[in-house]
Amino acid sequence: MKKKRQIPHTYVIVFFIIVFCAILTWVLPGGEFDRETVTLPDGTTQNVIIKDSFHTTDNVPQTSEIFSAFFKGFVKQSDIIIFILMIGGAFWIMNDSKAIDVGIFSFLKKTKRIEHIKLFRFLGIDNIIFTLIMLMFSVFGAVFGMSEETIAFVIIFVPLAISMGYDSIVGVNLCFVAATLGFAGALLNPFTIGIAQGIAGIPLFTGIEYRFVLWIILNIVGIVYLIRYAKKVKKNPKSSLVYEDDNKNWRNKSLIDPEHVQYYTPKSAWVIFGLVSVALIILSFYYFETTLSIGNSAAKMPIIPILTGLFILSSPFLLKKSVHFFILNILIFTILFLIIGVMGYGWYVMEIATLFFVMGLIAGIANNKSPNNITKLFLEGAKDIASAALIVGLAGGIIIVLQEGKVIDTILYSISQSMKTMGKVGSIGVMYVIQSLINILIPSGSAKAAITMPIMAPFSDLIGISRQATIVAFQLGDGFTNMITPTSGVLIGVLGVAKIPYEKWVKWITPFMIILVILGFLLLIPTVLMDLNGF
Secondary structure, three states: OOOOOOOOOHHHHHHHHHHHHHHHHHHOOEEEOOEEEEEOOOOOEEEEEOOOOOEEEOOOOOOOHHHHHHHHHHHHOHHHHHHHHHHHHHHHHHHHOOHHHHHHHHHHHHHHHOOOOHHHHHHOHHHHHHHHHHHHHHHHHHHHOOOOOHHHHHHHHHHHHHHOOOOHHHHHHHHHHHHHHHHHHOOOOHHHHHHHHHHHOOOOOOOHHHHHHHHHHHHHHHHHHHHHHHHHHHHOHHHOOOHHHHHHHHHOOOOOOHHHOOOOOOHHHHHHHHHHHHHHHHHHHHOOOEEEEEOOEEEEEOHHHHHHHHHHHHHHHHHHHOHHHHHHHHHHHHHHHHHHHHHHHOOOHHHHHHHHHHHHHHHHHHOOOOHHHHHHHHHHHHHHHHHHHHHHHHHHHHHHHHHHOOOHHHHHHHHHHHHOOOOHHHHHHHHHHHHHHHHHHOOOHHHHHHHHHHHHHHHHHHOOOOHHHHHHHHHHHHHHHHHOOOOOHHHHHHHHHHOOOHHHHHHHHHHHHHHHHHHHHHHHHHHHHOOOOOO
C-alpha cells in the first residue's frame, strides 16, 4: 500500500524558510542604505532611509546562525510571545467558570427568537451576525490599526463559530481577517497612513474619500467571500479543511449543556463587584477626561466615568441572575477599556496583556476560586497555548537571518530599480508588487513605511505619479499579505491560538489572496488616471 504523504508541521515549514533565507545570504551581495532620524508632524520620530544612499557592503553568509536565530527571534518577538501566554492563561481562568459557554448559548438562543422575522429570515440571521462583527473589527483595523489585539478575540470567536455549526476558519475571519481588511483600507490608521504620509510630506489623512471607497469595496468582497464559505461548511462540515483539527481541538471540548447549567452567585462575586467599582471610581477621578484620537481629530470626553457608571449600574442585575453573566460583563468592559486604552492612551501589547491578566484574576476570584486554583488554571492555559507562542518566536528568526546577512536592503534596492522604464499604470503596479513582497520580509507597517517612503515618494515625482497614489500602493501592499506571510507574528499567533495548521490556512486563504491582489491593482488604476480629491 502506498504510504500517504505527510504534510510538514508548521514548525518544519518555518524552519525551511529560515534555511532558504540563509542560502540567500550566500547568493545575494550585501548592501545598506544610510538612515537618519526625522520628526513626523505628530511629534514622533522615525528612523528613515536617506534617498540615493544605497551602497554595497560585504555580505555576511549565515550558516550556524540559523540556530541562534531561534533565540534572537524569541527575543525580537518577546512582547507578542508573552502577550499570547498571558492571554491564554487569563482566558483559561475565565473559561473554567463556563461564562463564555453560557454567553454563547444565550446569544444563539436570542438569535433563534428573531429568525421568524421575514427580513431576517430572508437575509439569514447568521449572515447578519457575520456582517456586523466583521464590520466592527474592520473599523477597528481602519481607524486605530487593530492587529495584535485580534489574538485575544480568536479565543472567543472560534468557539462561537463552531457552536453555530461552522469551523475555526470562520472564527478567525470574524476578527483577524476583518481587522486586516480594515488595516488595508486604512482610513485613519496612524501606524501606516499617518507615518507614510508624514514621511512623504503629505497633509495627514488627506485622500480619505477614495480610501473610504476602497474600504467599502474590500469589506463587501471579504464578507461575501466568508458567507459563501460558511454556507458551504454549514451544509457539509466535512468540506472544511480543518474539520479533523476542530474535532480534536475544539469540538471534543464540548460546551456545557444549557439545560443543566447551575446558576449561582457566590459572595466572592459581590466582593469583587465592590472592589472593582471602588477602583474604577478612583480611576475616574484621576482620568476624568480622556482625549480620544481618531486619525487627525481628537475629542475630550469623560469616557472612563461613563463606563464606570454603566458597570456599577449593570452588574447587580447580572449578579442576581448568576456569576456567569457578571463575568461576561467583566469581559465586555475589558474590551471597552481596551478600545479606550488604545485610542486614548496609546496602549500596546504590554498594557493590553496586563488588562486581560487582571480580567482573568477578577473572573477567578468572582468564581470563588482559591489562589492555588487560579494559579493552576493560569498555568494550564499558558501550557495549552504555548505552541502558538513558540511559533511566533520561531518565525521571528526569518527576519533575523536576513538582517544579519545584510541582504534586506539589497533586495529592497534591486526591486525599486525595476520601475524606471514603466508607464504610470505599470509603475504603480510595480510599486504595489514591491510593497507586497517587502511586507513578507518586513511585516511591520510602520517600519516598512519608514524604509520605503523615502525612496518611493521622490521617485513618484520623477515619473509623474501623485505621492498620494504611492501611499495607496503602500497601504494595499502592506495590508493583504499580512494574512499569509509566515514572518507575521500576529498571523502565526492567531493560527496558533485557533489551532489551525499554517499549511491548511495557506491552502484556504490563497484563492482569497489572489482575488484581493487583483482587486488591489484595479483599485490603484484610478489613482493615476483620474482626478481624485487629495491626489
